[in-house]
Amino acid sequence: MKDQNSLQEAFRQVAYxxxxxxxxxxxxxxxxxxxxxxxxxxxxxxxxxVIEEFQEKIADYLGKETAVFFPSGTMAQQIxxxxxxxxxxxxxxxxxxxxxxxxxxxxxxxELHKIETLLLADENRIIQxxxxxxxxxxxxxxxxxxxQRELGGKSPDFHTLELISKYCLEKGIKLHLDGARLFEALxxxxxxxxxxxxxxxxxxxxxxxxxxxxxxxxLAGDNLFTEKSKIWKRRYGxxxxxxxxxxxxxxxxxxxxxxxxxxxxxxAKELAAQINNCPLVNTEPSQPVSNMFHIYFGExxxxxxxxxxxxxxxxxxxxTGNLIDKNGKCCCEVWIGDxxxxxPKEKLEAAFQMLGEKLQEYTFL
Amino acid sequence: MKDQNSLQEAFRQVAYxxxxxxxxxxxxxxxxxxxxxxxxxxxxxxxxxVIEEFQEKIADYLGKETAVFFPSGTMAQQIxxxxxxxxxxxxxxxxxxxxxxxxxxxxxxxELHKIETLLLADENRIIQxxxxxxxxxxxxxxxxxxxQRELGGKSPDFHTLELISKYCLEKGIKLHLDGARLFEALxxxxxxxxxxxxxxxxxxxxxxxxxxxxxxxxLAGDNLFTEKSKIWKRRYGxxxxxxxxxxxxxxxxxxxxxxxxxxxxxxAKELAAQINNCPLVNTEPSQPVSNMFHIYFGExxxxxxxxxxxxxxxxxxxxTGNLIDKNGKCCCEVWIGDxxxxxPKEKLEAAFQMLGEKLQEYTFL
Numbered sequence: 001m002k003d004q005n006s007l008q009e010a011f012r013q014v015a016y017x018x019x020x021x022x023x024x025x026x027x028x029x030x031x032x033x034x035x036x037x038x039x040x041x042x043x044x045x046x047x048x049x050v051i052e053e054f055q056e057k058i059a060d061y062l063g064k065e066t067a068v069f070f071p072s073g074t075m076a077q078q079i080x081x082x083x084x085x086x087x088x089x090x091x092x093x094x095x096x097x098x099x100x101x102x103x104x105x106x107x108x109x110x111e112l113h114k115i116e117t118l119l120l121a122d123e124n125r126i127i128q129x130x131x132x133x134x135x136x137x138x139x140x141x142x143x144x145x146x147x148q149r150e151l152g153g154k155s156p157d158f159h160t161l162e163l164i165s166k167y168c169l170e171k172g173i174k175l176h177l178d179g180a181r182l183f184e185a186l187x188x189x190x191x192x193x194x195x196x197x198x199x200x201x202x203x204x205x206x207x208x209x210x211x212x213x214x215x216x217x218x219l220a221g222d223n224l225f226t227e228k229s230k231i232w233k234r235r236y237g238x239x240x241x242x243x244x245x246x247x248x249x250x251x252x253x254x255x256x257x258x259x260x261x262x263x264x265x266x267x268a269k270e271l272a273a274q275i276n277n278c279p280l281v282n283t284e285p286s287q288p289v290s291n292m293f294h295i296y297f298g299e300x301x302x303x304x305x306x307x308x309x310x311x312x313x314x315x316x317x318x319x320t321g322n323l324i325d326k327n328g329k330c331c332c333e334v335w336i337g338d339x340x341x342x343x344p345k346e347k348l349e350a351a352f353q354m355l356g357e358k359l360q361e362y363t364f365l
Numbered sequence: 366m367k368d369q370n371s372l373q374e375a376f377r378q379v380a381y382x383x384x385x386x387x388x389x390x391x392x393x394x395x396x397x398x399x400x401x402x403x404x405x406x407x408x409x410x411x412x413x414x415v416i417e418e419f420q421e422k423i424a425d426y427l428g429k430e431t432a433v434f435f436p437s438g439t440m441a442q443q444i445x446x447x448x449x450x451x452x453x454x455x456x457x458x459x460x461x462x463x464x465x466x467x468x469x470x471x472x473x474x475x476e477l478h479k480i481e482t483l484l485l486a487d488e489n490r491i492i493q494x495x496x497x498x499x500x501x502x503x504x505x506x507x508x509x510x511x512x513q514r515e516l517g518g519k520s521p522d523f524h525t526l527e528l529i530s531k532y533c534l535e536k537g538i539k540l541h542l543d544g545a546r547l548f549e550a551l552x553x554x555x556x557x558x559x560x561x562x563x564x565x566x567x568x569x570x571x572x573x574x575x576x577x578x579x580x581x582x583x584l585a586g587d588n589l590f591t592e593k594s595k596i597w598k599r600r601y602g603x604x605x606x607x608x609x610x611x612x613x614x615x616x617x618x619x620x621x622x623x624x625x626x627x628x629x630x631x632x633a634k635e636l637a638a639q640i641n642n643c644p645l646v647n648t649e650p651s652q653p654v655s656n657m658f659h660i661y662f663g664e665x666x667x668x669x670x671x672x673x674x675x676x677x678x679x680x681x682x683x684x685t686g687n688l689i690d691k692n693g694k695c696c697c698e699v700w701i702g703d704x705x706x707x708x709p710k711e712k713l714e715a716a717f718q719m720l721g722e723k724l725q726e727y728t729f730l
Binding site: 023024025026027028029030033036037038039040041042044050070071072073074075076078105106107108111112113208214215231232234235236237238239240241242243244245246248249 | 388390435438439478573580596600602604607608614
């Protein structure tokens, strides 16, 4: 039986990987510098044209007063929640159990700030208005992740967002947007970023997911908020003498891809439909609401991996290099970037035809 | 009377600035990439050849078991002190009142970790053995900055370091090296980095001072220590998906400049001697022990600035763009890099001759 490494290896060999923009290598940085003037002065501890212009550009795009560039979203979001806790004098925030801060940050929020957390909704569904209205006791801030990565990018509809925002405003609960993939969700909402961000007190966005930069984040809000965030950025050691390698690349790929989010979204819907046509497999959400979704296979990883390897090797189309065990079955994440549109349609059809047949055969064993 | 901005402007215009390696601009990054293969795979959350090889290289250079690349020294050092506090079960560390953590980090150590600090020695002198032996009560860790930037790079002699290290070992006090400019101090000690680092439990070094990279730091120690530091690095949001822009440039300039530290040191001694020949001015230390020193002028900034501007404009040699008020007089920092050796000796002599004459004239007014 083929093991996990053989799936990774087979995925690495395919001519047509469906995920992402391309290989993650030094060329990403080189490309973003190729037309830059070497005489442009480095940013210095948050000052200088290269950082200030980008911060203003993204603040405008998000419809917020000011914005601060951070090395990472982890740092930016912990700081946002800390500021709101201090402002409200309440040491507790609410978010989803699959929030990045809860599962991917080694409990930084709790270890560094002693902030308590209230978990809303559960691991199978996103936060809805009822969850927010049901909050008992005081919380300083509610964090909403939009779209929610760990649930395949599921997102509340815009009207729900408006109601949650209104409720939080009435109750004095600050509303923070984890917009790691906000750009990718805009085509679904058919709203501008600023229309969505207007519902939130503070917003974080990322530049290495749909945008495809190297790393880095923006935290945006009103002046008072962002000025406080700069003090915390220094406390964290995030106020690097120069952040321009991340800023230049963020700007380059933002310009290149911000208008391609609809293409990625349409690609995700098309691909999900093809997958949902196969037996023993379905996507979550069944119709994507961003450029991403999860695939759930109805059998364990040990069954699915060799089937995928066979499909990859026969058709040159690869869906994932990494299956995750889940409840005795398995799943994976798919996100659509530049690569998908360049795959010949007949190649995709052949791959999903074969995948469907292989899974069908398996159901008859 | 010329103001501060006119000094900055005059310094910006000189043909021969004595400080540093060169202009801080995007070319620094571009140069470090020019011979790199674009196919080199990005590091990913601390894994991958590009980060692992550099970490191993610097661990070897420092004579430590392992090393971890951090976005900043601020982050690396707070984490080092936190780890030692946790290990000792003591919530207090000792360092100098002009320690970076005390004056440049918005109290990050105290705000994020509630760690108490004991200040040793005073703002006019470095920490000596007696200060360490005089510590009352328990401290988890002593931080020594070597050379001490805010005191013009002054450093204890090697024998004193050995005695402090021995004392700390006996008392169970962990010894951490703030080696932001350690490379620059090696020619004075006539020791290898590993001979000095052997006296310390943990070591931080920087890649954008004497090395002249863009940003980034290494924290080194034994495996147990560095593994813990990786967990904290994630908590801080310093475990970026990719750090390679800083690593590639750190490695490039490390290779280029690590063997030039003696040249910089000799330059600093030569320049300091010329300055000390002028009236109304002296350097601290009087003979540099690294590539840096401070200049203390015996008159207020308002007096000295127009004199410097005149010298810069007449001779094309610039010493500083930034005078700092101090006790009714003024001072500045000088550090020697690549630029100094390319200044024609007669230009330097003319500049210091004129500076001497101008200061002399002033004493007769």
